[in-house]
Amino acid sequence: MNVPSRSQTPLKLMIVDDSNIIRRRIERSQQIDRLEVVGSASNGRQAVELFHRTRPDVVTMDLTMPEMDGIECVQELVAINSKVLILVVSALADKATAVEAIEKGANGFLCKPFTDRQLNDALQELLLDA
């Protein structure tokens, strides 16, 4: 799958977080016209299944989750589609974790708690690569 480049072509967004509140918050707060939410998952295993079904272009990814954590999930998603854009959204604030996520294939890191503006800025920056 190719991610549409440098256009206003709609992009599919999948939200992965074990908190229902955070999933809804991201869906409600993201104001990027190009992004259309195609699904959300509460753990890494669900996310991989949903990824196969919905083929999202962009993913927001929590790290601390049951079943399969976010780092492992990032690796799985990138193995399925190396072009997917992944924004890690996590409370884990140490640099080593952010570096590891990027090394495994994530494209950005947003630390919780976050404001609506921080979320949208992070997504905008992510889409510069699209």
Next chain:
Amino acid sequence: MLKEAEIRTFIEGATRYFEVSAQQGASVGSPYLVTDGNPGAYDYTGVIGISGARKGIVYFSAPRGMLTVLLMRMQETDTSDENIKDLVGEVANTISGNARKDFGRNFILSVPTIVGHDMEKVTAPYAKSYVIPINWRTHSAKLVVCLE
């Protein structure tokens, strides 16, 4: 035992959570040491197990009224028991996760365990715990740090 700087890390995390998520700051009371293994709890508690370089638990405990208002401040209209539990776990996870900025990646967090309506089930693994009182609007909550 915790060093003063380590306690400050948790105070900053709690303060930041309310400033950012609720857009309304909380005031933090003076932390105190509980030595009887019973730091106490409110209606709902999110417990994070800590392993790795440090061992123990961190928990955030709050009354339902506070969590309900916090949900509404976050534009969340569903104030069901399920969402209240989700929130208390997320607060605990966020404050604990932010502490890794200072504690490092070997401060390993479990997913949250939630205790609701049964305060006696909230127990500390060691006799000594630090309690950080959190006051937000008219409500009081506590962050408890119990590390080996």
